[in-house]
Amino acid sequence: MNDTDLIWLALVIPTIGAGLIALTGRNPNLREAVTLVTSVALFATVMALMASVLDAIGPGIEIGFAVEPLGMIFAAVASTLWIVNSIYSIGYMRGNSEPRQTQFYVLFAVAIASAIGVAFSANLITLFLFYEILTLSTYPLVTHKGDENAKRSGRIYLLILLGTSMGLLLPAIIWTGVATGTVDFTTGGVLRGAVEGPLVAVLLALFMFGIGKAALMPFHFWLPAAMVAPTPVSALLHAVAVVKAGVFTVVKVIVYIFGVDYLAETGAGDWLTYVAGFTVIAASLVALRQDNLKKRLAYSTISQLSYVVLAAAILTPISIVGAALHIVAHAVSKITLFFAAGSIYTAAHLTEISQMKGIGRRMPWTMVAFAIGALSMIGIPPTAGFVSKWFILSGAMSSANWVAVGVIFLSTMLNAAYFMPIIYRAFMYAPDEPKDGKKPHGEAPFPIVLALTATAIGTVAMFFFPDVPFDLAASLAGQ
């Protein structure tokens, strides 16, 4: 799209938005949603325009945007799920009469816009810019409740994410810039001939641990802490936008900065298999012991994120395809699980798994969707998780990486061990009768049920129609 088109778009978007706002005036939530969608679309258009005006911040510091397959996957996932999540948010925020809803929606929009900025960054500096805006704009969402617990979690959130990104990722980016003279994402990588020997492994470590959003152990504590946020935040940001921005950056750096071949030749990435493998197993073990549903899902997320890192670290084209697909698969399944958790909280005010006996009989839609999401996490067909796991496993086997193969098998068992009991408890027990003679709760409000049904369908649909993400992922891996 050239500049003239963009300028037209920048004029047309608010005009259409104004019309839609007038039409939806009767329904405040819909009106708010239209406002936000319009503003973000406009913001993105203006940012795209700005890229052609502002090609450089200062000498040697450039801002640029580019579209490539991996960014397209991430942006498509985040923006599609944002629509579903907006519907869900309306039900959730209203159902729980949360305070400061306008602030909530505004910050949410900023967060999504910066996730899109991350997706379309043409170089490390642009990526870093939006990466940090994403952290800062989600801080007030994490601390939304405003109580002591929220404040404490907010501290952990900010200190770990800013600490890793500023303390490790930024030096890594500047090192790359000083050593190679470029920070652009380049097919085949830029480091060959500029950084060599053991320094490659050091630089890789700076990048991998510096990308705190990928939640590689030991920098994962922020993710469970972030669970104090309202559930729509946990669902979209801490299962999709924020954490996927992390693993997206990991894959992007490995593919476009280091280069898969260069890393494979130097062997500098071998250690990453072990760290990612350890995180997969350790986080699953911790998840087993969590009684709080959102906490269990958070540790499951940490474990699943490291699947993507592990897949990238296997360094074969087929495993890179797996990594890209797993970003999609995990996004759509984990958002379903979080939607279900929020649905239970809204309808039944329950947060602990031990309280959820027989809940599947009172909330069949929610719990069926939950079961589908859980199956996908374990990797059982016909769900999205099976597709991505298949590619990761093929990659690991084709390169005879038996550590990775072992990790995947073991974690599949563990995933089953911490998800199956929830489903079993939900459907196989009879629910307790309410003690004070109140009417037992039923399903959550309609927008919530609609949203989680949609993502559950998406989880299954990706098994049967994986073409679009697969084609994108394949072109990323150069096949």
Next chain:
Amino acid sequence: MEHLPALQVVVPLLGAVFAALVRRGGPAWIISLGVSWAMPVIAFALLFQVQATGTISYELGGWAPPIGIEYRVDIVNAYMLVLVSIMAALVITYAPRSLASEIDEDKLGWTYSLYLLCLTGLLGILITGDAFNVFVFLEISSLATYGLIAMGRDRRAVLSAYQYLIVGTIGASFYVIGVGLLFVMTGTLNLVDIAQRLPQIEHTRSVAAALAFITVGISLKLALFPLHAWLPNAYTYAPSAISAFLASTATKVAIYLLLRFFYTVFGGAYVFSEIPVTVVLLVLSVAAMFGASIVAVFQSNLKRLLAYSSVAQVGYITLGIALANQTGLTGGIAHLFNHALIKGALFLAVGCIVYRIGGAKIEDLAGIGRKMPWTMAAFVIAGLGLIGVPGTAGFVSKWYLVAGALENGWWWLAFLIVISSLIAVVYVGRIVEIAWFREPSKTVIEGRAPPAEMIAVTWVLTAATVYFGLDADLTAGLAQRAAEVLAAGIEPGTLVPGVGQ
């Protein structure tokens, strides 16, 4: 047009006299406002002239140097003149109601007079090419500053001013001793002449002593750790608008002077390879970055917190000088500009807070974010600049500093820079938690809202912090050219022993 360099100094000097004569606050402010806004116009005219035709040399009173005094404008001080004059103009626009609420009415006229006098001194230091003339302007600005600090209603303001007077006088004496030594050795006071004559005699002990005296003298004025003891008190008890003005101009001018002596007069090759200035400056800068930042975390007064943060930020600027390569120097000079914007915005925001609740105690800020959303939003954005978040001006300077450290092969230093900037997360975060997560106190609810011009000027600087974070062509680009001018003639990689290309 040809008399612009003289007008840059003479106009505010005359303005100071008129302001003193009218005595009353209102008219004195009008005079100051007019004079202050004329300054950036002249400064920009000079900058464009320098960019078009090269260095401007102006003979004051028609007396040719070295007998007469030469005003000399190159890209380095043209850049500084723009910075200082714009900051002065913005602060004076902000100031009237803020000062009126913090200073007794009968002193207001004097305050404006001193303000212009201080500006005269600062612009004079920047523009003159004569070592003794620098001393004269240094004293003008310092004496005016002592008076400005003492204007605060808190009685400790007088004590702080006195403390600064003692330290400032020692600094100025050290400087003048150094200049005296140079005069004895070279027979001239003109900076360019001194620079030309020094190479023949640079191995004498007198020249080394002159460098030492001048460095220590200027370091006192720029508050280089551990010579910073005067600064926290001075910034804390001065009226808020004055703190903002001093924080964004006075120390910056002293840093300019240090750069001028290091690079133009003594020459980078001499300063950085003959004398262990790099090591000394490096250690002190890093100590400031960590020490002062950590002290800032534990302050109970917001102005004092920002003052300690200033000491730390000065550390980043001197670090850029100590790196002695062009990228590092670009970072240092860019940070000089960026920090002036950022700290100016922060102190102006604090001025709004003081206007509302009558003080700057951090405990009193409970819940203020809900009552003063605009002011506190500006505070947070400028605070992010202090941390060096990308998209703010602070990021640009940090980038060049880290890149400069890596060019020297100093990995450890690159990490020290980024880690120390994280301490700012703690002290800015602490204010955010108090301002938003607590219930508004009675003082906060009942306070009066600051007038529109105060918030508007605060936001001008805040917006500039973001703008120069996204488009740093003006700041980093000029800083880079200034660094080129300063480091001209120095082979890359030869300055610091043990650093190859």
